[in-house]
Structure formats: C-alpha cells, structure tokens
Amino acid sequence: MASPESSPWAALAGVLLGALLGEGCRYARYRWKVYRNKKLLRAELQTVQAQLPQKRDILQQAISQLKEQRFIPTLSCRIVAAGYYRVLEDLYPHLSLRERTCLHIIFERLRIADEQMDGFEDGFLNAVKDQLIDNPWGTYAGRLEELLKSYSDVEHLCASYLAGKPEDVFSMDPTN
Numbered sequence: 001m002a003s004p005e006s007s008p009w010a011a012l013a014g015v016l017l018g019a020l021l022g023e024g025c026r027y028a029r030y031r032w033k034v035y036r037n038k039k040l041l042r043a044e045l046q047t048v049q050a051q052l053p054q055k056r057d058i059l060q061q062a063i064s065q066l067k068e069q070r071f072i073p074t075l076s077c078r079i080v081a082a083g084y085y086r087v088l089e090d091l092y093p094h095l096s097l098r099e100r101t102c103l104h105i106i107f108e109r110l111r112i113a114d115e116q117m118d119g120f121e122d123g124f125l126n127a128v129k130d131q132l133i134d135n136p137w138g139t140y141a142g143r144l145e146e147l148l149k150s151y152s153d154v155e156h157l158c159a160s161y162l163a164g165k166p167e168d169v170f171s172m173d174p175t176n
Contacts, residue, residue, distance in 0.1 A: 034094050037087040041103070044083040045158045048110065051079055052151050055113070059144050059151075062120075066141040071124065074117040074144070079110040102166035106157050109150050116147060 058076050065072045084107050092100065120140070127136040160167045 034091065037091045038094070040083045040087060041091065042162060044080055045106070045162055047080045048106070049155065049158050049162075051077070052155055055079070055117075056148060056151055058117070059148050063141050063144045063148075066137050066144070069137050071121075074120045076117060078114045081107055081110060096166070097172060098166040098168050099161065101169050101172065102157050102161050105169045106154050106161070109154050113147050113150055116143070120144075 055076060058074055062072050062074050084103065088103075095103070120143075124136060124140050127133050127140070133139050157167055157169070
C-alpha cells in the first residue's frame with residue numbers, strides 16, 4: 001500500500017499522464033485530418049487530369065466548326081473542384097508557397113474556363129445577332145484556342161504538383 005505522502009504525487013502524475021494522452025490524441029487527429037485533406041486534394045487533381053481530354057475535345061470540335069462558320073455549343077460537365085474549395089482553408093497553413101500558388105492557378109483557370117464555356121453560346125449568338133464584332137467566327141475561335149492553351153498549362157501544373165515539385169508560378173519562392 002502507498003504511503004499517504006506519495007498519494008498526491010501519484011494523483012498529479014495521473015492527471016499529467018491523462019492530459020498528455022488527451023493532447024496526443026487531439027494532435028494525432030489533427031495530423032490525420034491534414035493528411036486526409038492532402039490526399040483528397042491529390043485525388044481531385046487526378047480527376048481533373050482525367051477530365052481535361054474531354055474538355056479539349058469539346059473545344060477542338062467547336063474551333064473547327066467556327067472555322068467553317070458553323071456553331072456548336074461548348075457546354076460540358078464542370079471540372080471537379082468541390083474538395084479543393086472545402087479543404088483549402090484548413091490546409092492552407094500546411095502548404096508551401098509553391099503549392100498554394102500552383103493550386104490557386106490550377107483551380108482559378110479551371111473556374112474561368114468553365115464560366116467561359118458555359119457562357120460561350122450566349123456571347124457568340126449575341127455578337128452575331130448584334131453585329132458587335134466584324135468577324136465573330138474568328139474572334140470566338142481565338143478565344144477557344146486560348147482556353148485550349150490554358151488547359152495545357154493546367155495539365156502541366158497538375159503534373160508538377162502531383163510529382164511533388166509544384167511550379168513556382170509567380171516566381172515568389174525565395175528557395176529558387
């Protein structure tokens with residue numbers, strides 16, 4: 001049996017051990033959440049890469065039709081980005097400067113491209129109807145070619161991020 005003098009020390013040691021175990025579990029859950037969010041982001045980038053060929057095909061068909069003064073709409077499924085927007089705030093402090101800027105450019109270019117593809121038909125038809133542009137066929141074909149170029153850039157940035165060597169898109173990283 002323990003002596004009465006050692007009992008407060010044992011209780012204090014028990015309290016400290018309990019607090020350490022509680023904090024250790026909390027920290028482990030926190031690190032697991034960061035790991036899970038990074039994994040989700042990588043999976044989403046892989047999905048983006050899988051969607052890009054379809055987006056390119058739609059744009060290439062629309063460009064070739066415009067060059068023949070024919071029109072086809074460019075509506076398609078939007079790029080998957082829900083995970084990125086859901087976890088970005090929690091993940092932000094755990095990403096390097098290169099990772100943050102690379103992801104920003106990837107997902108902003110994709111958002112803009114989806115908006116332009118969704119609004120292409122209305123914009124083009126209004127330009128033709130209102131005769132706002134001398135050559136709407138060539139002008140809009142050029143816009144779609146810019147989107148094709150943007151998708152190539154996005155594909156390159158996705159590959160660099162997934163390879164663990166994200167591109168320094170703004171030349172801001174002092175470790176260059």
